[in-house]
Amino acid sequence: MDSSSIHIAMYPWFAMGHIIAYLHLANKLANKGNKISFIIPKGTKSKLVHFNHFPNLITFVPINVPHVHGLPHGTETTLDIPFSSNTLLMTAFDITQKEIELILVEIKPSIVFFDTAFWLPNLTRNLGVKCVTVLYWVITSPSMSFIEYTVRKCDGNGEVEFPASSSIKLHAHEGRVVDAILKNEFGIGISFYERIWRASTMADAIGFKGCREIEGPNADYVGNVYRKPVLLSGPVLPEPQTSALEEKWALWLGKFKAGSVIYVALGSEWILQQNQFQELVLGLELTGFPFLAALKPPLGFESVEAALPDGFKERVQGRGIVHGGWVQQTLILKHPSIGCFITHCGSGSMIEALVSQCQLVLLPNIFDQIITAKLISTTFKAGVEIRRGEEDGLFSKESVSEAVMTVMNEESDVGKEIKVNHTKLRSLLLSEDLESTYVHCFNHKLHELLG
Ligand SMILES: C[C@@H]1O[C@H](OP(=O)(O)OP(=O)(O)OC[C@H]2O[C@@H](n3ccc(=O)[nH]c3=O)[C@H](O)[C@@H]2O)[C@H](O)[C@H](O)[C@H]1O
Numbered sequence: 001m002d003s004s005s006i007h008i009a010m011y012p013w014f015a016m017g018h019i020i021a022y023l024h025l026a027n028k029l030a031n032k033g034n035k036i037s038f039i040i041p042k043g044t045k046s047k048l049v050h051f052n053h054f055p056n057l058i059t060f061v062p063i064n065v066p067h068v069h070g071l072p073h074g075t076e077t078t079l080d081i082p083f084s085s086n087t088l089l090m091t092a093f094d095i096t097q098k099e100i101e102l103i104l105v106e107i108k109p110s111i112v113f114f115d116t117a118f119w120l121p122n123l124t125r126n127l128g129v130k131c132v133t134v135l136y137w138v139i140t141s142p143s144m145s146f147i148e149y150t151v152r153k154c155d156g157n158g159e160v161e162f163p164a165s166s167s168i169k170l171h172a173h174e175g176r177v178v179d180a181i182l183k184n185e186f187g188i189g190i191s192f193y194e195r196i197w198r199a200s201t202m203a204d205a206i207g208f209k210g211c212r213e214i215e216g217p218n219a220d221y222v223g224n225v226y227r228k229p230v231l232l233s234g235p236v237l238p239e240p241q242t243s244a245l246e247e248k249w250a251l252w253l254g255k256f257k258a259g260s261v262i263y264v265a266l267g268s269e270w271i272l273q274q275n276q277f278q279e280l281v282l283g284l285e286l287t288g289f290p291f292l293a294a295l296k297p298p299l300g301f302e303s304v305e306a307a308l309p310d311g312f313k314e315r316v317q318g319r320g321i322v323h324g325g326w327v328q329q330t331l332i333l334k335h336p337s338i339g340c341f342i343t344h345c346g347s348g349s350m351i352e353a354l355v356s357q358c359q360l361v362l363l364p365n366i367f368d369q370i371i372t373a374k375l376i377s378t379t380f381k382a383g384v385e386i387r388r389g390e391e392d393g394l395f396s397k398e399s400v401s402e403a404v405m406t407v408m409n410e411e412s413d414v415g416k417e418i419k420v421n422h423t424k425l426r427s428l429l430l431s432e433d434l435e436s437t438y439v440h441c442f443n444h445k446l447h448e449l450l451g
Pocket residue numbers: 015016017018020021138139140265266267268269270294325326327328329330345346347348349350352366368369
């Protein structure tokens with residue numbers, strides 16, 4: 001490798017949303033001539049190869065996911081388990097410390113990117129070579145700064161000025177989700193926030209997927225709180241996929257007029273309870289629009305078909321599909337028939353949503369998605385949240401239908417406003433030099449970290 005090239009190792013949390021986002025970043029950094037060693041569970045590589053655009057510069061390093069009591073055998077990522085089991089997978093993730101140390105000693109990277117492995121920086125102290133660690137969050141900086149401010153506001157030592165743009169008001173049910181981040185165990189004997197705090201304290205620098213033009217000074221706030229250098233990679237837009245949309249979806253979507261189909265996907269982790277699953281699909285039926293919902297079967301069900309309301313499949317025959325498996329989301333969002341995307345606001349899906357031409361309906365689940373939904377719906381008015389119960393956070397078929405009809409009625413003031421504001425964000429993200437400038441500066445800062 002020439003002197004301008006860096007050997008970077010990456011070890012993201014075992015969630016497809018993190019792994020895919022890291023691989024998108026790996027492509028951008030490989031495009032700058034860097035060599036990437038991408039450490040992932042051995043069976044997960046097959047799901048990723050078509051995302052890898054620089055096979056000679058990005059090497060997948062397979063590891064075994066240790067078995068932890070309570071985890072189904074063969075579990076590798078959060079895609080394989082209900083959200084409630086994520087803490088067990090995080091325990092397995094923490095047990096990989098020894099294997100990770102052996103890998104790092106062998107490959108001797110100059111920089112390691114990580115996100116929840118708070119113990120990783122310590123492993124790099126004994127490699128015999130200078131090795132810098134970057135805590136790289138794919139969770140948005142407004143979400144992280146909100147959490148940090150919430151903790152400090154409670155501690156009464158919010159000495160660092162909090163970005164006013166993020167003064168976000170949460171509903172009662174949302175507040176409980178945020179509290180869970182601070183209190184619930186995520187891996188043995190440690191909360192998710194404690195994990196964030198240790199990782200942020202131990203890392204040499206803190207990176208974010210995002211840009212100040214959208215997220216404001218939130219990344220700088222987090223850097224100030226931890227007194228660490230902050231690196232922003234920009235939005236890290238997915239490289240065009242090398243594969244084509246599966247024929248069955250291309251043919252089915254091709255039956256409908258442009259902009260008329262609702263696409264629903266809630267990321268790789270969210271498994272709805274049956275009652276909410278049914279309210280969601282009944283809400284789609286109520287809209288009268290064609291729809292494609294890619295959802296995981298509700299808890300306790302082997303298939304989405306088994307969980308559908310009575311008579312639903314017959315009523316929507318030819319107009320609506322509820323699919324229980326993985327779909328090529330970025331390619332579906334590009335299809336001209338898709339006019340509305342109901343998204344859970346995961347950071348990967350949100351970027352894909354913003355660069356799409358769909359109207360956006362927002363249905364967040366976990367804490368960072370809640371903050372992202374507020375940013376898009378309230379700050380930018382580029383999407384509409386589905387109304388939910390203040391205390392229980394439940395939505396109804398009526399509230400699903402109401403949100404879709406609001407954005408799909410482009411004659412209405414709200415529909416027009418959403419479209420105009422979304423187009424502004426899309427133009428910003430796709431503007432000629434935004435991403436290239438961020439990636440160039442990010443790469444330059446990595447060199448600066450190496451001294
Ligand atoms: C960072 C963190 O990752 C988590 O991952 P999750 O999978 O839920 O969501 P995304 O970030 O949208 O990631 C999901 C990724 O999987 C892709 N996809 C998903 C479903 C499908 O059927 N086909 C696909 O191609 C999608 O295109 C996206 O790139 C949490 O959300 C968290 O809130 C988020 O901030």
